[in-house]
Amino acid sequence: xxxxVMNVRIGVLPKSSLGRWSVGLAAAIILxxxxxxxxxxxxxxxxGRVPLVALILAVAFGTSGIGALVTGLISMIxxx
Numbered sequence: 001x002x003x004x005v006m007n008v009r010i011g012v013l014p015k016s017s018l019g020r021w022s023v024g025l026a027a028a029i030i031l032x033x034x035x036x037x038x039x040x041x042x043x044x045x046x047x048g049r050v051p052l053v054a055l056i057l058a059v060a061f062g063t064s065g066i067g068a069l070v071t072g073l074i075s076m077i078x079x080x
Contacts, residue, residue, distance in 0.1 A: 016079060019072065022067075022069075025064045026064075026072075029068070032057060032064065035057070
């Protein structure tokens with residue numbers, strides 16, 4: 001192998017639809033966190049005073065996180 005150049009490409013982005021869903025749901029968690037910051041810091045809202053906002057964001061975080069985990073695991077199991 002001396003003198004030969006190995007051309008190994010390791011893809012970072014997922015190629016399957018489930019993998020893309022997993023990445024999208026993980027990105028949704030980040031966007032929801034930014035939304036939480038905007039609503040609480042810039043909007044002057046306190047989550048303790050607005051329990052509906054807290055409940056909605058908690059459900060959204062949980063759903064996105066669990067969805068990203070499940071779709072990512074299914075995608076990895078199917079690709080192997």
